[in-house]
Amino acid sequence: MAAMKHIPLAVLALALAGPAQAADGEVVTHQTNAGTLDGEGFAHVDTVTGNLSLDMPCKFSEMSFADAPMEDGKSPYAKSATVLACSDVAARGGALVLRAWYDTGATGADHFFDTQVKNDAKKGKIEQLTFKGDRAFRTSNREDGMCRWKQVVRHGDTLVTLSYFARFDDCSTFQPKIDRYFNSLEITE
Numbered sequence: 001m002a003a004m005k006h007i008p009l010a011v012l013a014l015a016l017a018g019p020a021q022a023a024d025g026e027v028v029t030h031q032t033n034a035g036t037l038d039g040e041g042f043a044h045v046d047t048v049t050g051n052l053s054l055d056m057p058c059k060f061s062e063m064s065f066a067d068a069p070m071e072d073g074k075s076p077y078a079k080s081a082t083v084l085a086c087s088d089v090a091a092r093g094g095a096l097v098l099r100a101w102y103d104t105g106a107t108g109a110d111h112f113f114d115t116q117v118k119n120d121a122k123k124g125k126i127e128q129l130t131f132k133g134d135r136a137f138r139t140s141n142r143e144d145g146m147c148r149w150k151q152v153v154r155h156g157d158t159l160v161t162l163s164y165f166a167r168f169d170d171c172s173t174f175q176p177k178i179d180r181y182f183n184s185l186e187i188t189e
């Protein structure tokens with residue numbers, strides 16, 4: 001699976017019905033509709049895989065996959081990933097977290113980080129920053145009637161991408177929710 005491909009939520013929803021154990025390249029479901037919502041509609045997540053802790057803006061499902069190993073060891077594709085997804089009914093949107101490890105390690109992570117910076121700068125506002133000591137950036141844009149926000153953190157040999165999207169006219173009303181979601185991220189390894 002190419003690390004830069006977008007994972008449609010419909011595909012992730014189908015993956016939820018997948019087996020508890022899977023071979024290389026298949027999606028494994030670890031948690032489904034998990035978490036207890038607090039008064040602000042957030043569920044705290046400690047991933048089964050991925051070594052992540054954060055507050056998701058809705059109940060979540062956790063999946064992971066491991067691609068078949070590349071023989072040459074030079075592919076920039078993800079060798080494994082953890083995926084968290086949820087649907088925010090009130091916002092008619094949702095959230096997605098992807099942590100990807102690359103066949104080429106830090107080289108692959110740098111390649112996809114730099115490519116995303118370049119591509120996302122063409123679509124909307126981009127802010128390059130340091131997130132808890134790691135290289136990171138945030139973007140926001142409006143496209144196809146959706147408000148979209150993304151934060152990408154380059155940590156070790158991985159990229160952690162948090163995305164949130166909503167179908168509302170006033171995107172600014174979501175900023176406190178976005179700030180809590182993005183700022184809550186803890187990478188434990």
